[in-house]
Structure formats: C-alpha cells, structure tokens
Amino acid sequence: MLSALWIIFLICALASDLISGAPYCVGTAALAGAARGAEIALSISGALCLWSGVNRVMEQAGLLSRLAALLRPVLGRLFPVSACDETCFSLLCGNLSANLLGLGNAATPLGIRTVQRMQQHSGSAGISDELCLFIVLNTASLQLIPSTAAAVRAGLGAVNAFDILPAVWLSSACSVLAGVLAARFFAAVTRR
Amino acid sequence: MIEFVIPLMLLAVSAAALHRKLDVFTLLTEGAQDGVRLLASVAPTLIILMTAVTMLQRSGFFSLAAPVLAPACHLLGLPEELAPLLLIRPVSASAALGVGAELMRVYGVDSRIGRTAAVMLACSETTFYAMSVYLGAAGVRRSRYIFPAALLADLTGYAMAGISVRLFFG
Structure with a gap:
C-alpha cells in the first residue's frame, strides 16, 4: 500500500516539476522533506512520551474496565446479537473504550479478537451487519484526548495546545454518528 | 474552563492509581518508554513519506x-x-x-x-x-x-x- 503511494508521489512530483517548468527543485525538496520529517518526529517526542506514560497509568488504574462498564448499556443497543455472547461483548466494549481513551496498543488486539469472535458466530461466508458496524466505528475516531494533534500544536508553539478539544469532540461525535447512521441505513436497504 | 481539562485529568488519573496503591511515577516512566518505542516506529515512516510529500508540494503538483x-x-x-x-x-x-x-x-x-x-x-x-x-x-x-x-x-x-x-x- 505505502510502496504504491511512494511511487505515485514520485511520478506525480517529477511530472508536475517538468510541466510547471519550475526551477527543477524536487531534488532539493527531497532532502528538505526528509529533514522536516525528522524535525516533526523530534518536536512531538516529548508530548508523545508523556501521554504514553499517562496511558499506562490509566490502564493500570482500571479506567479501561470502568469505562467499558459505563458503555455497556449504549453498546448493548447497537450490538444486540453480540451482547448475547458475554466473551464477545466484553472484548467489544474493551476495544471501543480503549479507542475512546486513546490506548491504541490495547485497542487493536482487542478489536481483532472481537472481529474473529463475531465472524465465528455468523458462520456464513459473508459478514454480519454488526461486524460491519463495528469496523465502521473503528475507522471513525472516538478519541477523547487527541494527544498527537496536541503534541504537534505544542511543538509549533501554540498558545494553548489543547484549545481545540471542543472542536475535536464535536467533529468526531458528528463523524461517529454519521458512520452509525450510514451503516444502519445500508443494512436496512440491503436486507430488503 | 478548557485549560483545566488536562491538568485535572492528570490529577484524577494519578489519584485513582494511588488509591489502588500503584507506583504512579514508575508507571509514567514505563509508559514513556512505550512512547519512545512508538516514536521509533513512527519516525522512519514519517521521514520517508515527508520526503515524497515535500517533493510533491514543491513540484507544484497541488497548484496543478x-x-x-x-x-x-x-x-x-x-x-x-x-x-x-x-x-x-x-x-x-x-x-x-x-x-x-x-x-x-x-x-x-x-x-x-x-x-x-x-x-x-x-x-x-x-x-x-x-x-x-x-x-x-x-x-x-x-x-x-x-x-x-x-x-x-x-x-x-x-x-x-x-x-x-x-x-x-x-
């Protein structure tokens, strides 16, 4: 996937450099870009490490399981079939809670086990509507604390790196809502 | 208001961990090591892709x-x-x-x-x-x-x- 992206970018860059007749600058741009990549990585490193530390504390302090318990009633209504299987449902709640807290390392393995368990239940070759909804929820962001975006802002000297929080919450809530509604709509349409 | 969300959250999380008799400071530093690993896995991709993206930007692709x-x-x-x-x-x-x-x-x-x-x-x-x-x-x-x-x-x-x-x- 990324190899294809790399080649496409290079071809487009070379082609537009030739077409636009600009001062043939892509060679210099390559080196400048690599340096920028390193600068960005360095500028977010502090905030990224701090937040990984906080994530570790959240996990060990049992916040993940507490949030999962809180989300159960809501998720039970979205995933009525999976809720009948206790193992599957607690994996599912764990994955979505970990996403919400920004615990990426915890979220992905839980999500993979949820998907496999759900697929076992449906049995058939196709995938169930609930599995589709679960994957859609995982492609939409549910993060409460956008630590990476805030780290970039802090690295560039923003007045208040976290002042984007309300805007992020509103946008991701609308995005998740749109995903759920779209999945439900398509599920209803394809059933008929 | 929003200025206090992060500090209060840090305090609340640490207090919850102390309540469970956990060593908060060690957990923070252990987690920060995860951060270093995360950075080490992101940085190479970031550098290579930024090379291609910057070439694309300076070539005038986006104005075309x-x-x-x-x-x-x-x-x-x-x-x-x-x-x-x-x-x-x-x-x-x-x-x-x-x-x-x-x-x-x-x-x-x-x-x-x-x-x-x-x-x-x-x-x-x-x-x-x-x-x-x-x-x-x-x-x-x-x-x-x-x-x-x-x-x-x-x-x-x-x-x-x-x-x-x-x-x-x-």
Missing part, C-alpha cells in the same frame, strides 16, 4: 491539481489549502501527521487553517488501514457497505472540523 481539488474542499466548506490533507488523511497516519504539521507551520498554528488541520487530524482515523486490519482478521473479502459508510463518516468529520473551528474560534 487545484482545479480538481478546490471544488471538493469548497463542497465540504474547507479552505482549499487543506486539499493535500484531505487526500492523505484516510491513507497514512504518518504522512497526514507530516502534511498537517507543515500546514500548521506555514499558515500559523493558531490560524484558522492551522486549527482546522489539527482538528481534521484528531477527529478521524486512518480509514484504509483500519479497514484492512479488521477485514483481514475476519478473513473476508467482500466488505459490503463498510467503505461507503466509513467514507461518509470521514467526510462528515472533515466538514465538521471546518464548521467547529469557525464556531469556537470565530
């Missing part, structure tokens, strides 16, 4: 493609400077991080474009990556309506990023 990309941005109510981010966000997290950081630096981190870029980064996921991981785990080839639904969620998020930045920052 503007007639195609600008209408898409206008449709979502976003400034057309954000077109590169719109394209790369669902495909690669590292590249999007690089493009977003570059937009914030060029137009100002506290400008409308800079803030919208940050919100776009934060309110969405690397859709193609997440889809391929979970579809692979389920072992299915037909993804039914997952792609259009996920894309609709992404586009809603991007459009709302523009709207909410205007709403909260005028």
